[in-house]
Amino acid sequence: MTSTTAPLRVGLLGTGSWAARVHGPALAAHPGITLAGVWGRRPEAAxxxxxxxxxxxxxxxxxxxxxxxxxxxxxxxxVQAPLAVRAARAGRHLLLDKPVATTVEGARELAEAAADVASVVFxxxxxxxxxxxxxxxQSRVDGWHSARVDWVGSIYAPDTKNPYAExxxxxxxxxxxDVGPHALSVLLPVLGDVTEVTALxxxxxxxxxxxxxxxxxxxSTVLSLTAPDRASGVSAEFRGAEGVVQLPEVWGDGALASYxxxxxxxxxxxxxxxxxxxxxxxxxxxxxxxAQAEAALAR
Known part of the structure; x- marks a missing residue:
């Protein structure tokens, strides 16, 4: 059983830009964590x-x-999903990235394996x-009529140099x-579970x-990684009996702090x-x- 006072020993799986820029530095700096080691698919990068x-x-x-x-x-x-299943079955707690998997079967196996450990998805x-x-x-307000959350990125725009473009x-x-999970993570706690999905x-x-x-x-949500740089941005809006509320323009406090x-x-x-x-x-x-949205697109 994990001690309630000793630092949590954490292993980092992954060596890409996101691991090097966010996960690793945040874990190494956290006073409640001992970063015990790094594993990657490329040993030299690890x-x-x-x-x-x-x-x-x-x-x-x-x-x-x-x-x-x-x-x-x-x-x-x-790649994350099967490794997380192995870790959970070994009794290890999980700090995961989104999406946890891109197949329902993979995500369901993970959720079942992690039933007895603590887990957080970033x-x-x-x-x-x-x-x-x-x-x-907003989740404590009743009477919402409709909402929109748009995550329009430009990491593949011709003039944009983004470390995640590769x-x-x-x-x-x-x-x-990639960004659909962000939109859903805002909509679901406020409006409740989804009962019907269509996509274009x-x-x-x-x-x-x-x-x-x-x-x-x-x-509704608009999702893109290929918008022109000047067209990119993140916005959220809810409309209901109390009026219209919008996500503050300055919501980002940096990925390191959020992690x-x-x-x-x-x-x-x-x-x-x-x-x-x-x-x-x-x-x-x-x-x-x-997966339902993807199926709707295929139709």
Whole structure:
């Protein structure tokens, strides 16, 4: 059983830009964490990142899992899912990235494996110091009529140099799977579960998704990674009996700070604080809804 006072020993799985820029530095700096090691699919990258983070590299992922209390995963979703299942079955707590998987079967297996461990999925807006309280405030309001959450990115715009543009899985799955989870993480806690999904393709990887919610409200979202740089941005708006509310323009407090809050949430769960709203069950539901949208696009 994990001690309630000793630092949580965490292993980092992944060595890409997101791991090097966010996961690793945040884990290494957190006072409640001991970053016990790094594993990656490229041993040379794991060695370099481990040196940068003042920890050790592991050649064997199962050896790292055996040496820690929890794993933090910064890998493509369908690489993440089976490794997270292995870790959970070994009794290790999970700090995951979104989406947890891009197949319902993979997400469901993960949710079942993680039933007895603490888990947190890093939906960025749900851990932002400005956005998270705003979302919580809207979730306590009744009578919402409709909403929209748009996440329009430009990481593939011709004149944009983005460290995540070389990500193979983003090229393959597009905005629906990369930024769709962010939109759903805002809509679901406010309007309730989704009961109906339809979707339409736009330019390049742009997708328009229309949702009906259990509350009776409807919502829409525009998702893209290929918009012109000047057209990019994130917005959220809810309309209801009390009027119109919009996500604050300055909601970002930096990914490092938000990830630190996600670490806090995992520690709280490990120490008996109960399941977090952004655990693997939400991760599974998000995958199910995105799979429905993908099926609608195919039709």
């Amino acid at each position: 060695a370099a990142l481990a040196k940068e983070l003042s920890t050790q590299a592991y050649d064997d992922v199962d050896a790292l899992i055996a040496d820690v209390d929890a794993v933090a995963i910064a890998l493509p979703p369908d 939906f960025t807006l749900r851990f932002s110091a400005a956005a998270a309280p705003w979302i919580d405030e 990500s193979p899985w983003r090229h393959e799955r597009g905005a629906l799977w 393709r736009g330019r390049l990887d742009t997708v328009h998704v229309l949702l009906r919610h259990a509350s009776g409200a409807s919502s 630190g809050t996600a670490i806090d949430a995992l520690l709280d769960g490990v120490r008996g604080g109960g399941a977090h709203p952004c655990d693997v069950r939400l991760g599974l539901r998000v995958t199910e809804i995105l």
